[in-house]
Amino acid sequence: MLRGYAGKFLDIDLTREKIKEIKFPEATLYQYFGGRGLATKVLWDRLGKKWPKVDPLGPENILTILTGPLSAIHPGSRICVSGKSPLSNGTVGATASSEFSMELKCAGYDGVFVTGKASNPVYLLITDDGCEIRDATHLWGKVGEETIKTLNAEVKNELGKRKPKVGLWKEPSMVYIGPAGENIVRNACVLTKLVHAAGYGGYGAVMGSKNLKAVVAKGRGPLPETAAPKTVKILLQEYHRRIISRDQMRRWGTGYAGYTVGAETSSEPVRNWQEEWHDEKSMAGVRYSTRFWVKPYWADFNCTRSCMKISCIKSGRWKGDITDMPDYELEAYCGTNLGIFNPEDNIHISALADNLGVSGINTANTMGFAAELYQRGILTKDDLGFELKWGDAEAFTKLVHLIVNRQKIGDILAEGTYRAALKISELKGVDVTPYAVHVKGIEIGAHGTRSDQDFTHDICYAASVQGGDHTSIVSDGYNDMGGAIFQDSAVVCMFCVDGDLIWDFARAVTGWKVTRDRWCSEQGPRIVTLQRVFLLLGGPDIFWNPDKDDDNPSRFYEPLPTGPYKGKTTDRNVVKEKRRKYYDAVGWDERGIPTKETLEKLALEEVDNVIRGLRRE
Amino acid sequence: MRNPIWIVRDYIRCTGCRRCEIACSLRHENRIWPETSRVRIFMPFPGLEVPHLCAQCDDYPCVKVCPVEALSVDSQTKAVIVDQEKCISCGNCISACPGKIPYLHPQTNKAIICDLCGGDTECVKVCKEAGYQALKLVEEDVGIQKKLHALEPDVIAKDLAVNLYGEKGEEVI
Numbered sequence: 001m002l003r004g005y006a007g008k009f010l011d012i013d014l015t016r017e018k019i020k021e022i023k024f025p026e027a028t029l030y031q032y033f034g035g036r037g038l039a040t041k042v043l044w045d046r047l048g049k050k051w052p053k054v055d056p057l058g059p060e061n062i063l064t065i066l067t068g069p070l071s072a073i074h075p076g077s078r079i080c081v082s083g084k085s086p087l088s089n090g091t092v093g094a095t096a097s098s099e100f101s102m103e104l105k106c107a108g109y110d111g112v113f114v115t116g117k118a119s120n121p122v123y124l125l126i127t128d129d130g131c132e133i134r135d136a137t138h139l140w141g142k143v144g145e146e147t148i149k150t151l152n153a154e155v156k157n158e159l160g161k162r163k164p165k166v167g168l169w170k171e172p173s174m175v176y177i178g179p180a181g182e183n184i185v186r187n188a189c190v191l192t193k194l195v196h197a198a199g200y201g202g203y204g205a206v207m208g209s210k211n212l213k214a215v216v217a218k219g220r221g222p223l224p225e226t227a228a229p230k231t232v233k234i235l236l237q238e239y240h241r242r243i244i245s246r247d248q249m250r251r252w253g254t255g256y257a258g259y260t261v262g263a264e265t266s267s268e269p270v271r272n273w274q275e276e277w278h279d280e281k282s283m284a285g286v287r288y289s290t291r292f293w294v295k296p297y298w299a300d301f302n303c304t305r306s307c308m309k310i311s312c313i314k315s316g317r318w319k320g321d322i323t324d325m326p327d328y329e330l331e332a333y334c335g336t337n338l339g340i341f342n343p344e345d346n347i348h349i350s351a352l353a354d355n356l357g358v359s360g361i362n363t364a365n366t367m368g369f370a371a372e373l374y375q376r377g378i379l380t381k382d383d384l385g386f387e388l389k390w391g392d393a394e395a396f397t398k399l400v401h402l403i404v405n406r407q408k409i410g411d412i413l414a415e416g417t418y419r420a421a422l423k424i425s426e427l428k429g430v431d432v433t434p435y436a437v438h439v440k441g442i443e444i445g446a447h448g449t450r451s452d453q454d455f456t457h458d459i460c461y462a463a464s465v466q467g468g469d470h471t472s473i474v475s476d477g478y479n480d481m482g483g484a485i486f487q488d489s490a491v492v493c494m495f496c497v498d499g500d501l502i503w504d505f506a507r508a509v510t511g512w513k514v515t516r517d518r519w520c521s522e523q524g525p526r527i528v529t530l531q532r533v534f535l536l537l538g539g540p541d542i543f544w545n546p547d548k549d550d551d552n553p554s555r556f557y558e559p560l561p562t563g564p565y566k567g568k569t570t571d572r573n574v575v576k577e578k579r580r581k582y583y584d585a586v587g588w589d590e591r592g593i594p595t596k597e598t599l600e601k602l603a604l605e606e607v608d609n610v611i612r613g614l615r616r617e
Numbered sequence: 618m619r620n621p622i623w624i625v626r627d628y629i630r631c632t633g634c635r636r637c638e639i640a641c642s643l644r645h646e647n648r649i650w651p652e653t654s655r656v657r658i659f660m661p662f663p664g665l666e667v668p669h670l671c672a673q674c675d676d677y678p679c680v681k682v683c684p685v686e687a688l689s690v691d692s693q694t695k696a697v698i699v700d701q702e703k704c705i706s707c708g709n710c711i712s713a714c715p716g717k718i719p720y721l722h723p724q725t726n727k728a729i730i731c732d733l734c735g736g737d738t739e740c741v742k743v744c745k746e747a748g749y750q751a752l753k754l755v756e757e758d759v760g761i762q763k764k765l766h767a768l769e770p771d772v773i774a775k776d777l778a779v780n781l782y783g784e785k786g787e788e789v790i
Contacts, residue, residue: 073649099635099660102651128723149789152661165708167720168669168769170652171660194663220723222642222650233643240636244747294781295664297749299634301651304747306632310664312782320785322664 002026003227004069004509005034006108010131012124014210015059015116019131022113030512034068034110035080036093037489037527042113043084043091044530049610052539056086056202057184057209059117065175065190065215066111068491069510071101072223073232074502075239076493077301079104079175081190081198083206087362087416087441089542090535092201092466093488097300097308098192099173101491106219118211123176125155126217136213140182143355144194145322147176147214155216169218176214177204178357180404184208185414187362187443191354193300195308195324199359200442200469202416227511235505242498243304249495250297252285253307258331258346259284266563267447267454269337271375271390272368273437273555276448277563280341283331288343298324305495311347318344318393321351326360329470332446333364338371339390349396356404365443366417367399370409372435378428383409417443419542437553438468440535440544445470449556451565458570459578462552463592465531477585481524482516489527525586526602529594533607536593536614546591550579589615620756621695622733623763624656624741626668628777631751633658633666637740644739645729652723655731656740656752659770662789665777668752670740671697671718671731672767675760679710679719679730687728696733704728716767 011020024038032038043062047054054060063083071077078095085092104111107128114124121136139147152171159169173192180188181204188204189197207213226232244250262268262278270278281287288311289296295310313321326334326346334349335341353360373379374388381387385408388395402410412423421436437444439461447456447470460473471494472484487494490506506514538544552570559569580590587598593615599608638654646653656670673695680688680697687703688710690696704727710719711728719730744752771790778786 106651145789149662165706165711165721166723166726167708167711168659168717170657220652222646222648222653225648229647236639240743240746295629295632297630297632298664299632301633301635302639303634304632304636306634306747310781312785314783314785320782322782322785 002029003511004073004224005029006105006110006224008108009110010112010126012112012114012131013116014114014118014122014133014212017133019133029069031523032527033489034071035066035095035489035491036082036485037523038066038111039064039080039082039093040091040527040530043082043534047084048607051084051534051537052543054084055540056084056089057205059115059210061115061206061209063114063203063206063210063212064111065114066491067101067105068489070490070492070506072105072301073226073509074302074490074492074496074505075236075243076303076305076496077101078491078493079192079198080488080491081175081203082201083203084534085201085203086186086205087202088467088535089441089538090465091531092442092469093472094190094198094201094203095488095491096175096190096192096196096198097303097493098196099301100175100192100217102223102301103173103217103219105223106221107217108219108221112215114210114212116210121211121213123151123212123214123216126215127159128220139213141179144176144178144191144357145355147178148174148194151176151214151216155218159218172216172218174214174216177207178355180357181205181208182213183404183406183414185358185363185404185406186416186419187359187366188357189359191357194322195354197354197359199361200466204357226509228508231508232505235501235508239496239498239501239505240304243496249305249307252289253309253325254328255285255288255309255325255331257328258335261328261332261447261454262336265453266451266560266565267449267456268332269368269437269446269448271339272337272372272435273448274372275562276450276560277565278336278341282342283335283346288325292343292347303493303496305493307495313344313347316344318348321348323347323351323354326350329446330360333361337364337368337446338396340393340396341391345393348393349400352397352400356400358400358404361445362416362443363400363403365437366403366413366420367396369417369420369435369437370399370413373424373432378424378430378432379409416441434554437555439464439553440467440549441542442467442469444468444553449552449570450560450568452568453565458575459582462550462575463579463582465528465535474582477582478520481520481528485524485527486519522602526604528586529598529602529604530607532588532592532594533611536611546593550592551575591616621758622736622754622756623673623759624670624733624738625753625755626670626766627751627753628667628773629780630749631658631666631668632749633660634747636743636747637668637752640739640743644734653729655729659774661771661774662778664781665774665790667770667773667777669716669718669770672716672763673697674715674764674767676764678713678715682709682713684709691732694733694736697730698732699728699730701725701727714767715764717769718767
């Protein structure tokens with residue numbers, strides 16, 4: 001019997017309004033776990049052979065919303081969203097924290113696969129009694145705050161009517177999209193709990209393309225049984241004891257980094273990465289906490305890390321804006337990267353991104369790109385309808401609305417930084433791609449490589465199957481597989497994982513002999529190799545060329561112009577050398593194409609037929 | 618003989634980690650089963666976490682309305698104790714509670730109410746360990762004001778919203 005799993009998944013075709021319950025063989029779950037891994041497997045099985053022709057924004061694409069066997073049971077409950085990415089044309093396992101995994105599992109499901117396209121806006125309601133497709137016309141156009149407020153009341157009321165005698169129904173948990181997803185902005189994210197986003201990959205746009213506003217779950221059952229409940233209980237206590245004993249992250253979250261990553265490690269995007277250093281002391285956790293944090297310890301189900309902190313602006317022009325912290329990524333991207341150096345404006349732009357449903361990392365990267373084009377005179381007031389100067393929060397407010405509503409230049413910027421760069425280059429007759437800071441269509445997280453002082457180095461993004469995603473980077477080819485690849489497949493929060501405890505935990509929950517060695521040598525490489533194959537196949541609008549595209553953005557080879565690491569840059573020769581070593585370590589050829597032997601070793605023989613043509617004879 | 622005990626709830630300090638739900642359900646059901654936890658964390662809007670558990674009203678309206686005397690007051694802790702055998706799942710205790718706090722077990726369909734773990738409150742332990750103290754045990758007679766805590770989560774959350782979010786808080790629920 002499966003342990004850690006509820007045991008069944010929902011397979012929903014929105015075109016035909018068909019809902020099926022499906023199960024996977026134990027061997028499949030053992031190999032791929034859940035989340036990112038299982039998504040990869042299902043996408044390969046169902047779409048692999050026709051991958052280049054599958055439109056990520058068409059009905060054929062599969063949106064996967066998956067838990068893993070450790071979700072909700074392990075501290076830090078997350079949900080993993082995937083599918084064919086409208087940005088990379090490969091796949092990303094994008095995760096977000098909330099109670100959604102817990103509610104889904106308590107309702108008796110491990111995940112949801114959605115295909116097709118509904119004829120009108122809908123949402124899915126999943127309870128212990130099953131899943132139903134419900135009308136969402138009244139929710140279409142609603143921002144995050146309104147969506148949550150309306151659905152919470154509506155679903156509680158409905159469930160209360162169905163089972164009135166049981167007492168008060170607790171709110172459900174949900175994943176949803178904002179107007180950006182509805183308008184198929186490629187960098188729209190899937191949100192949960194107002195401020196938590198599965199941001200990388202553009203899955204909000206995929207949801208929008210299916211006319212799917214939200215997936216709502218409320219379960220009254222227990223979490224799945226575990227293989228060794230007594231051990232799980234002891235490990236949970238030990239986990240929480242360790243988490244609680246480390247105060248830095250609990251006190252500040254990642255919020256202190258808005259200052260330190262700029263001033264100390266010099267790897268923070270400033271004005272579209274023209275610089276990576278600043279010494280602006282107001283961009284630090286201290287000021288945010290003193291002035292704006294209304295809830296200094298905020299967490300999700302089974303998490304005592306509480307790295308989230310709620311910020312609220314209660315006076316001035318941005319009164320009423322609510323966001324989390326912002327965390328480091330959004331301090332950087334919705335702050336310094338736009339030349340914004342004060343907490344109010346930073347919180348405002350973050351809150352706006354959350355509410356409208358765009359990724360605060362990726363769309364803010366695109367906004368920084370646009371602002372640099374304005375600085376260089378390539379984009380003008382005619383394109384925008386207003387001036388776009390660094391640090392002007394009013395102007396960026398207008399810009400994010402243009403993007404979300406796909407108006408004027410916003411319609412092009414809504415395609416994501418890389419696609420926008422291609423279009424603007426054509427439109428203006430100037431090559432603007434050197435200002436696009438992305439890898440294979442995925443805008444880069446707020447950690448640079450030039451100073452070499454951050455956790456991101458040379459090939460971290462260049463060789464990653466998830467491009468610019470800073471939560472799943474590449475370093476040495478072997479050990480990596482036991483990190484993010486495993487965590488995103490077990491679907492737990494990386495900030496709660498503590499050393500090797502997670503492997504003990506995984507064994508105690510599943511009863512399988514889950515080991516780091518096995519994940520590093522077999523399970524992880526299989527998932528990454530399949531993800532690599534998806535990237536290599538690409539399409540239908542863009543196909544990546546490994547010789548050119550397995551690289552850093554050109555900006556990362558410009559010397560840092562300011563700060564303690566002035567003059568430093570990423571070394572092309574190091575990148576070349578390490579990339580070759582990495583490919584070698586995972587069994588890919590010199591251009592990163594998995595070899596026949598590797599595919600055989602990973603029991604992926606059938607993949608060889610599909611990618612044979614990509615190899616150089 | 619010890620004094621009666623009571624769990625003080627400090628909504629604003631609740632992080633929503635729901636470890637209390639885990640601890641409570643592990644003790645009472647030997648499973649992680651949030652919906653059977655005798656303390657449930659409601660969240661009508663993100664950030665507005667409301668721990669919802671028995672307030673031990675001094676006049677115990679739930680005990681009074683039970684038609685089969687399934688509910689009684691523990692002489693030591695003053696917690697409401699449900700006799701699972703006697704309970705007929707009528708829901709009268711829920712209707713009588715000013716905060717609609719009791720509810721029916723998802724599996725047994727019997728009323729469940731916080732029993733203060735016989736004095737060894739699991740939820741308080743984990744909340745204290747994490748340093749939040751959103752739930753805190755006091756060993757003193759809190760008197761008739763206990764009943765003022767028996768409110769529906771939405772009522773509490775509406776006030777909490779204004780406390781946290783100012784004017785904006787008026788609109789979020």
